[in-house]
Amino acid sequence: MADFGKKVDEATDGEKPQILGVVALAVDRDGNTLLSHASGKTSLKPDAPPISPSSVLVLASCTKLLTSLASLRLVQAGTLALDDPALIETYLPELWHLDVLTSAPGEDLKTAKREKPITLRQLLTHSSGSSYDVLDPRLMDWRSARGEPPMAFAGELPGAITTPALFQPGEGWAYGGNLDWAGLLVERVSGLTLGAFLRREVFDVVGCDARVGFDRREVAGEQGVVQTVTNWEDGSLVDYPWPPAQLKSHRGGGGLDCSAENYVKVLADLIAVEPKILSKDTLALLFAPQFSEGSKPLAALRAASPVFTSMTGALTGSLSLASINHALGGLLITEDNPELGKSAGTMAWGGAFNCLWFANREAGIAGFYGSSMFPPGENRSSELMGTFVKEVWSKAGAKGKL
Missing domain, CATH: 3.40.710.10 (DD-peptidase/beta-lactamase superfamily)
Structure with a gap:
């Protein structure tokens, strides 16, 4: 060895x-x-x-793992549910109202209305359709058409991840801002920042010291x-x-x-x-x-x-x-x-x-x-x-x- x-x-x-x-x-x-x-x-x-x-x-x-744990703490408490789209519609309207890209790379940008519901389970498994703008040329074109730079890693939420979906929810897999959306869901449901929620519900529970957080x-x-x-x-x-x-x-x-x-x-x-x-x-x-x-x-x-x-x-x-x-x-x-x-x-x-x-x-x-x-x-x-x-x-x- x-x-x-x-x-x-x-x-x-x-x-x-x-x-x-x-x-x-x-x-x-x-x-x-x-x-x-x-x-x-x-x-x-x-x-x-x-x-x-x-x-x-x-x-x-x-x-991302820590955000998944925060989400499941709320699922365990009965506050969130993995397969209830009403939670996404209520607490993440910015995500709920996004369209879906239908054009292929190199084509003029085309979108269609989302036809399927979005769930927390899809956010935790990257199957909602959301992706980082820097990982797909169509999303880069979408940003450019709006006069915006890539924002996936350099923008504030939710704007940095508010881009059209790459596919209908549950019909694919794409790495992206899904756990950022899940973190926003935790914040809006709990009334705490994600950092404060993680400190109370995860870090303090297992005895983590101050050397973990967003600040x-x-x-x-x-x-x-x-x-x-x-x-x-x-x-x-x-x-x-x-x-x-x-x-x-x-x-x-x-x-x-x-x-x-x-x-x-x-x-x-x-x-x-x-x-x-x-x-x-x-x-x-x-x-x-x-x-x-x-x-x-x-x-x-x-x-x-x-x-x-x-x-x-x-x-x-x-x-x-x-x-x-x-x-x-x-x-x-x-x-x-x-x-x-x-x-x-x-x-x-x-x-x-x-x-x-x-x-x-x-x-x-x-x-x-x-x-x-x-x-x-x-x-x-x-x-x-x-x-x-x-x-x-x-x-x-x-x-x-x-």
Whole structure:
């Protein structure tokens, strides 16, 4: 088995590191640590402190899981329902009244009225039709025709995600602002900001400290978040500021900053024998496959493998598409990976800066790999994440956990 720690140390060491810093943690259902390693620095400054499990990272799309949990807390309480379109019509009228694109790329833009209802279940599984404007040329043309720049990651809500749908609800899969909409739904139903709701209903429940939230100044203090970086042409690391603009909106699809140790506290609860955030029945719902075989959303998801492999390649890169589905909290692996062993039932997703989380309630293991390296799927990061995942499964197996 390759030594994950040694590889990370090599990648983050020296005058010209390949990656700025990495922190990785994994636990089992009994609360035991399977792996803990941190290597590298928190910024490009010569005197930057070392990265650690308490360093605050830019979560980007790893935020989505937390918004799913917030939504399911309200479902569990009976305040929201997964399949009640009236909730969307009442609380998200901006989304409810959007049209659906009918033109193909390169054609004059054409839209039609939405014919099918939108539900929270579709938002949590990216099957509502909503997509990020930067991911579809037709949405970019739509923005341009309105004299607007791309706003997916640099605009306030709801305007940043208020674009025509790519398909009728429930008839496809498209990665986009669905969890931002779900976060807005949580806010409007609860009367709290998403950050305040998550603090009360998720973070405090599992004992997270102040190093998680949407207000970067409060979360990271003077030290700030781990600097987000990318590779320059000569292989050196350069600054990659994120987000592109300082936003007031609490974006449920990608706005949280969080330390690795806080994120793992949440993941640990998802696999715990006696969970606190969600009941066992609701957790079973969280991890259940949502798309039936032969359905349009499942076919579209599997056709979008470049999207999900850039986020979860360490877990899904060697799997057949037949083993891919979607849960209410992320991508779902439904068959064992021969390279890992018992991995069916693993739910996972990632973030733009090569962060990766996974949780398998049946196997009782969960882990988080955190870094600040853009773009997602960057080669060296993907290699390290793959080594991390394999070592976690190996350690779990050696301890008789699998």
